[in-house]
Amino acid sequence: MTRLRRWARAYFALQAVAGGAWWVAVFTWPAVREATLGDLDPVAVAVFDIPLFVVASALAAMGFKAAAVVAAGWTTLVATALAVYATITTEAGWGVVVMAAAAAGSLLAVCVVVLDRIPTDWVIRGPFAFRTADARRTVAANVTGTFAQIVVFWGLFLVVIPLVIATLERRWAVGLAVSGFAGVVGVVGVVALVLASGLGIWSAIVMSTLGDGTPLPSSTANRLVIAGPYRWVRNPMALAGIAQGVAVGLILSSWLVIVYAVAGSLVWNYVVRPQEEADLELRFGDQFLxxxxxxxxxxxxxxRSAP
Known part of the structure; x- marks a missing residue:
């Protein structure tokens, strides 16, 4: 059995135990039932959830692939349904948070159980596949394209998505009280956002002027850039983006936005970065190493030494 498969089965075992403990709490403590199920009938939910979530997770831990698929599918369905319910009724918000985390873990685990791997290569297909920029493009064209990317990506990932998350956090009533420190937290967030944005813009300009390309994977640089912030850290734009996400979370006083930023950093580090570095090693060889x-x-x- 591979290490990943052992991890997946251990995850399903933990999920089965946690699910069983949660149902005990639901029927024992009204506060838990209200926070996670709202006004939903716990008996009606348990009739489906115990066999499809708890039992299926336990069977998946024993190595049954079909059970892993059932557990992951049911968990994702429940998380989605609870999110809709909580958004409409403002109830069961903590149930959404818990089941969303369980759905993410289940989906990763079922990929390992069924495919014996996590298919990270799916992330860099289509428009996100690595392709070098047209070497005939001028520096001005690369800079223009880079700033167009910044407007689109920052607008989506630092404005639209965080605002949606913060709105849902308030709607689901799962926010954490920071009323006494909201002003200080907001100021820290603004300062961090300005500094991180400055680093991101500096990195983008250096990449587009010296690399004969843009930061976008589908139009990536033709030259290995080791100047400017790239002399101090290999991924200044990723570092800036993560700091920006956390800063926006501080400004919005939203812990879920901060979790979103941290989750993005994990995806980038464990999914995108290995693919990017493999591409750089293929194209630049010993220079990149x-x-x-x-x-x-x-x-x-x-x-330590001049690259």
Missing amino acids: RYRRAVRCWVPRRP
Whole structure:
């Protein structure tokens, strides 16, 4: 049995135990029932959830692939249904949070059980597949394209999605009280957002002017860029984006937006970065390997030696 498969089965075992404990709490403590199910009839929900969530997760932990598919599918369905219910009624918000986390874990685990891997390569297909930019494009065209990307991506990932998350957080009544520190937290968020945005713009300009390309994977640089912020850290734009997401969460006083930013950092580090670095090694060979040895991925520092 592979290490990943052991992890997946352990996850389903933990999910089965946690699910069983949750149902005990639902029928024992009214506060838990109200926070996670609202006015839904717990008996009616339990009739379906116990066999399709708790029992199916336990069977998946024993190695039954069909049970893993059932558990993951049911968990995703419940998380979606609870999200709709909580948005309409403002009840069961914590149930949405818990089941959304369970759905994410179940989907990862079922991929391992069924495919024996997590298909990270799916993320960089289509418009996000790695392709070098047209070398005939001028620097001005690359800079223009880069700033167009910034407007689109920052508008989506730093404005639209966080506002939706923060709105749902309030609607689901799962916010954490920071009323006494909201002003200070907001100021810290604004300062962090300005600094992180400055780093992102600086990195984008250096990439588009020196790399003969843009930061977008489908129009990536033709040259390995090791100037500017790239001399101090290998992924300054990713670092800036994560800091921006956390800063927006602070400004909105939304812990779910901060979780969204942290989750994005995990996706980038474990899904996107390995694919990106494999592409850079393929195209630039020893030059990139020397650079990777000299400059850290996340923590800025002066290079040990000239790459």
